[in-house]
Each structure stands twice: as structure tokens, then as C-alpha cells.
Amino acid sequence: MTPADLASTVLTAARAVFVTRGLDVSLLPETTTVERPRNPEHGDYASTMAMQLAKKAxxxxxxxxxxxxxxxSSRPGIKSVEIAGPGFLNIRLDAAAAGVLARDVVLAGQEYGRTDRLAGQRINLEFVSANPTGPVHIGGVRWAAVGDALSRLLRAAGADVGTEYYFNDAGSQIDRFARSLYAAAKGEPAPEDGYGGAYIAEIATAVLAEAPDTLKLGEDEALEVFRVEGVKLMFAEIRQSLDEFGVHFDTYFNEKDLHDRGELQEALDRLREQGHIYESEGATWLRTTDFGDDKDRVLRKSDGDWTYFAADCAYYLDKRKRGFDRVVIMLGADHHGYIGRMKAMAACFGDDPDANLEILIGQLVNLVRDGEPLRMSKRAGTVITLEDFVDALGVDATRYALARYSSDSPIDIDIALWTRASRDNPVYYVQYVAARTASAARQAATVGLTRGEAADFRPELLTNEKENDLLKALGEYPAVVASAAELREPHRVARYLEEVAGAYHRFYDEPACRILPKGDEPIGEANKARLWLNDATRTVIANGLALLGVSAPERM
Incomplete structure (x- = not known):
């Protein structure tokens, strides 16, 4: 019996009590939850249903x-119910009801933990979106790991999700990028406001390989070649590095397309229809202060050029036109100021900014060696890149380490810790359980031990305290997935997996919970039941790691 099953049973029992006593059943909630008590002596689960309803009833x-x-107490699977304090219900399950979860998890396989909590929601999730003027840097790496994990979580919770990478391939930063490539191709230092690093020389060389006569052109023509070809090459490199990191986007959206398709003018016209546009000092303004922004925003400057914010408006409108009812944007720590203007912009379009737009801010990350943050990339020159991270830790450890912490907290990632093959390395600790459960299954097969048919499973034999603790931990997985998706907090999955890992190690190391028969002992039904529990653990660990984009190895 999962916590969700028990919660449903509690609600059904409450309805029966209300009907019997002639109480108003409309007071009953549509759903309820049960919690694991901190003190195991208080039972397997606790419900506050009585306290929630008593006053109303x-x-x-x-x-x-x-x-x-x-x-x-009369319901199947309930061993006992005790009343504590002002009305807590401490519930204990019978062994069979608790143990049957192992079979259910194994049979569900990859589907275990998936819910319909967010069914019907169509979400556009934009993350990373680094400018195509250099490799993905350390902040983008965090969003790559967290954003991809979040997209997997949202889908597991039933949402229809489209992931998106926005390339700012229009504007002054692209001009600086082109000038930097041009200078490198001529063997000159980067412009004062340009980009440095070995990658600039690499891209410049690649452009000349594609168009060897570029330096024979006039400066303006040469810069255009470097602009177009340089962005194309940088774009391809960024996509490749993200692909190798296991992050694949449904849509790669170019800012330049907004300009080429006239979508900025379309957004301006829509905002004008809504009555929020005015002209001042030769410029076109959006009156965002009507919706809480600290100042109004310019959309088109007096010289006729569009602002970055105008492109933001057009891009938001484009997403809404594509049918997404919620736009989620992940931004770096230096973008707090964007929240007010973006929320106001959504309101200017006539949307509900709380329902249709969500902005997540990620804090800074340091990659640390010997207690000192790494500052310089061998290739990028000024920042740590995705490749630097992966070279130092590997893909699995990088993804797990970055997804393990709340994204609104700054973190230091210690290279020594995250590459250590020991229990104090969280990803090793969890992946070791994946390997240990696979090893246990292989060893079982060598002695002829199999789970047997599902119909012959004896869940009532899983009575040991360590078995019960592990079952309770496995039962929490669907609720963890749902809450992590709703709260946009993938780190909840990582921390949960570490709890499951601890429960499994305690189960595996308990002499009374041997999976394999001892010595010449015959294979018993208890051995088969524990193999179900072992395999259920691997299922949960593998499913949870998959949500984080991390592998569940069979051997380590």
C-alpha cells in the first residue's frame, strides 16, 4: 500500500464516518495526505484529518x-490505528499491505512514480539560452542540469512540456563577437570590448577554412562573413556540448527570426491595442509601471532601433501564440531585475502574470579545488565552461551535483569530493545502490533464486524493521516526484534518493534480511520476497536518477 493508497483509504473512511453521523460530506476535501512520523514508534503513517475537519463539522x-x-481499523491492510495528542491518527499497516508495494513497484517499472498531478498544463520551459558568443559557462551549466531535470520531472507529473533554448543572435554582442573573430583572423588582439580566449582563434580559423577569401574582402563584408559563419559555428558547438551532456531541446529559437518575421512590430501593435503604449522623447514606451514595474520600458529608441526588451515581449507573445499556457524562464543570478518588468509585460498583454509567466533565478556556482574556486578556463580564458566541468567531474557527477541543491542557493562544487569513490560522495553513494541491487540480482540467479510469479509473491514475509523502513521509503517516491515538479525543485529527488540508498544499505547489511540463502539452506519464500524488494529498490533508484539525467550503473 502506497502513501497515496492509504490517504485515499483515510478519505474514504472519513466519508463513511460523516455519512453515518449525518455530518455534511461537502466539508470533506477532495484529497488528503499522510505523513511518515519522525518517530517510528508512532506508527507507519500519521493523518491530521480529524483535526482538520472537527471544527468545521x-x-x-x-x-x-x-x-x-x-x-x-476495519479496512483491509490496516493493522492498527492509535489516537495521539489532540487528534492525530497514527496508523500501522499489516505486513502484507506494506510488503505488496515491492511487487507493485517492480511490475510498474519505469512508470512507477509517474503521476497526473500536472495533467492538462502546457508548459514552455526555457533554460540555458547562452549568447552564441562563447562556450556554455558555469552558470549555464547549472541551468542545463537543473532545467533538464525539471523538464523530466514536469513530464513525469503529467505536464505537456516544450523545452526551448533562445539564441540571442541579434544585437551589439554579436557585432563584438564578429569584430573579435576578425581581429583574431588577422593576428591582432581582441577589441577592447571584444571576446578573448582560445576559442575565438579556433572559430576564426574555422571560418577561414570555410571561406578562405574572407580577409580579401572589405571590412564590412568580412565582418558580415564572420558574423554569420561565426555564430553558426558557435551555435553548432554549443548544441554539441549540450548533447554530450545529455541535454536536448525541443526547440532552438533564434532572436533574429523575431526581427526577420516582423514579430517585434506585431508585439508592439498588440500592446498598443491593449492601451499601454505611449510616445515620449521620440521613443516608444511600454507603461509597465501600471503593473508594478519600477519604471516604464522603452521598446523602440528614438533612432528607430528596437531594444532587447522589445524582443523579450515578442518572444513571450510567440510562445503564447504557440499554445503554451505557462511560460517558465530560468535566468541567472544577475537577472533579478528582469522579474518585475517581465511580469508587468505579461500583464500588459492581458495575461495573468502569476498564472502565465514564471521566472526562476539561479544562484552562482563555484568549481573548487583544494578549497579555492577555479577561475580560468584553458579554452574560454575568463570563465569555467561546461567542458571544464565535465572534464573535472564527469557527466553523471556534474549533473547530480548541480541538481542536488536548491537553485536559489549559491554552491561550491568540490572536485575532490565529487570524484571520490566513497560514501561521502552523494552520487557515488546512490549509484552504488544501483550497482549493488544489480549485483544482488546476478548473484541470486547464480544459485537459482528468482522472484517467481507475481501471484506467488508472499509480501507478509517482509516483517523485519529494516525491510519495513525500506518499503516506506520506496512508497514515498510518487509524492516526491509530484512535489518536486510542482515546486520546481529537482534537488528533492536527489535528497530522497540518498535516503533510499541509506535504507537499502541498512536492509542489505542486516543479517536477518539475507537475500541469498545461507550456506546449503534451501531457497525459501522469504528469499524470493526480499529479491522482489531488492529489485523494487533498483527500480526506484534508476527511475529517480533518470529524472536527474544520471545513469544507474549495473557495475561499479
Whole structure:
């Protein structure tokens, strides 16, 4: 019995009590939850249903709790129900009801943990979106790991998700990039406001390989070649590095397309229709202060050039026109100021900024060696890149390390810790369980031990405290997935997996919970039941790691 199953049972019992007592059943919630008590002596699960409903129903909490306890005790799978404090219900499951979860998890396989909590939501999730003027840097690496994990979580919770990478391939930064490539091709130092690093020389060389006569052209023509070809090459390199990191986007969207298709003018016209546009000092403004922004924003400057914010407006409108009812944008730590203007912009379009737009801010990351942050990339020159991260830690450790912490907290990633083959390395600790469960299954096969048919599974034999603790941990997985998706917090999955890993190690190391028969002992039903539990653990670990984009190795 999963926590969700038990919560449904509690709600059904409450309805029965209300009907029997002639109470107003409309007071009952549509759903409820049960929690694992901190103290195992208080039972397997606890419910606050009686305290939540007592006042509304006009019944004393403990009186209602007593009625609920009596009703619940008659339900299949419930061993006992005790009343604590002002009306807590402490519930214990019988061994069979608890143990059957192992079979259910194995049979569900990759589907275990998936829910329909967010079904019906169409979400556009934009993340990384680094300018095509250099490799993905350390901040983008964090969003690559967290954003990809979040997209997997949202889908696991039933949402229809489109992932998107926005290339800012129009504007002054592209001009600086082109001038930097041009200078490198001529063997000159980068312009004062240009880009440095070995990658600039590499891209310049690649452009000349494609168009060897470029330096024979006039400066303006040569710069255009470097602009077009340089961005194309940088774009391809960024995509390749992300692909190798296991991050694949449904859509790569170019800012230049907004300009070429006239979508900035379309957005301006739409905002004018909404009554939020005015002209001042020769420029065109959006009155965002009507919706809480600290100042109005220029969309078109007096010289006729569009602003970056105008492109933001057009891009948001484009996403909404494509049918996404919620636009989620992940931005770096230096973008806090964007939240107010973007929310106001959504309101200017007539949207509900709380329902249609969500902005997540990620804090800074340091890659640390010997207690000192690494500052310089061998290739990029000024920043640590995705390749630097992966070279130092590997893909799995990088993804896990970056997804393990709340994205609104700055973090230091210690190279020594995250490359260590020991239990204090969180990703090693979890992946070791994936390998250990696979090894246990292989060893079982060598002695002829198999799970047997599902119909012959004996869940009531899983009575040991360590078995029960592991079952309870496995049962929490669907709720963890749902809450992590709703709260946009993939780190909840990582921390949960570490709890499951600890519970499995304690189960595996308990002499009374041997999976394999000892010595010449015959294979018993308890051995088969524990193999179901072993394989259920591997299923949960593998499913959870997959949500983080991390492998579940069979051997380590």
C-alpha cells in the first residue's frame, strides 16, 4: 500500500464516518495526505484529518478521531490505528499491505512514480539560452542540469512540456563577437570590448577554412562573413556540448527570426491595442509601471532601433501564440531585475502574470579545488565552461551535483569530493545502490533464486524493521516526484534518493534480511520476497536518477 493508497483509504473512511453521523460530506476535501512520523514508534503513517475537519463539522477532535480510527481499523491492510495528542491518527499497516508495494513497484517499472498531478498544463520551459558568443559557462551549466531535470520531472507529473533554448543572435554582442573573430583572423588582439580566449582563434580559423577569401574582402563584408559563419559555428558547438551532456531541446529559437518575421512590430501593435503604449522623447514606451514595474520600458529608441526588451515581449507573445499556457524562464543570478518588468509585460498583454509567466533565478556556482574556486578556463580564458566541468567531474557527477541543491542557493562544487569513490560522495553513494541491487540480482540467479510469479509473491514475509523502513521509503517516491515538479525543485529527488540508498544499505547489511540463502539452506519464500524488494529498490533508484539525467550503473 502506497502513501497515496492509504490517504485515499483515510478519505474514504472519513466519508463513511460523516455519512453515518449525518455530518455534511461537502466539508470533506477532495484529497488528503499522510505523513511518515519522525518517530517510528508512532506508527507507519500519521493523518491530521480529524483535526482538520472537527471544527468545521462541530465535533470534538478526539471524538472525530476515535470514529475515524474505528472505521479505519476495519479496512483491509490496516493493522492498527492509535489516537495521539489532540487528534492525530497514527496508523500501522499489516505486513502484507506494506510488503505488496515491492511487487507493485517492480511490475510498474519505469512508470512507477509517474503521476497526473500536472495533467492538462502546457508548459514552455526555457533554460540555458547562452549568447552564441562563447562556450556554455558555469552558470549555464547549472541551468542545463537543473532545467533538464525539471523538464523530466514536469513530464513525469503529467505536464505537456516544450523545452526551448533562445539564441540571442541579434544585437551589439554579436557585432563584438564578429569584430573579435576578425581581429583574431588577422593576428591582432581582441577589441577592447571584444571576446578573448582560445576559442575565438579556433572559430576564426574555422571560418577561414570555410571561406578562405574572407580577409580579401572589405571590412564590412568580412565582418558580415564572420558574423554569420561565426555564430553558426558557435551555435553548432554549443548544441554539441549540450548533447554530450545529455541535454536536448525541443526547440532552438533564434532572436533574429523575431526581427526577420516582423514579430517585434506585431508585439508592439498588440500592446498598443491593449492601451499601454505611449510616445515620449521620440521613443516608444511600454507603461509597465501600471503593473508594478519600477519604471516604464522603452521598446523602440528614438533612432528607430528596437531594444532587447522589445524582443523579450515578442518572444513571450510567440510562445503564447504557440499554445503554451505557462511560460517558465530560468535566468541567472544577475537577472533579478528582469522579474518585475517581465511580469508587468505579461500583464500588459492581458495575461495573468502569476498564472502565465514564471521566472526562476539561479544562484552562482563555484568549481573548487583544494578549497579555492577555479577561475580560468584553458579554452574560454575568463570563465569555467561546461567542458571544464565535465572534464573535472564527469557527466553523471556534474549533473547530480548541480541538481542536488536548491537553485536559489549559491554552491561550491568540490572536485575532490565529487570524484571520490566513497560514501561521502552523494552520487557515488546512490549509484552504488544501483550497482549493488544489480549485483544482488546476478548473484541470486547464480544459485537459482528468482522472484517467481507475481501471484506467488508472499509480501507478509517482509516483517523485519529494516525491510519495513525500506518499503516506506520506496512508497514515498510518487509524492516526491509530484512535489518536486510542482515546486520546481529537482534537488528533492536527489535528497530522497540518498535516503533510499541509506535504507537499502541498512536492509542489505542486516543479517536477518539475507537475500541469498545461507550456506546449503534451501531457497525459501522469504528469499524470493526480499529479491522482489531488492529489485523494487533498483527500480526506484534508476527511475529517480533518470529524472536527474544520471545513469544507474549495473557495475561499479
Amino acid at each position: 462541530g465535533v470534538a477532535p478526539r471524538e472525530l478521531a476515535a470514529a475515524l480510527a474505528e472505521e479505519l
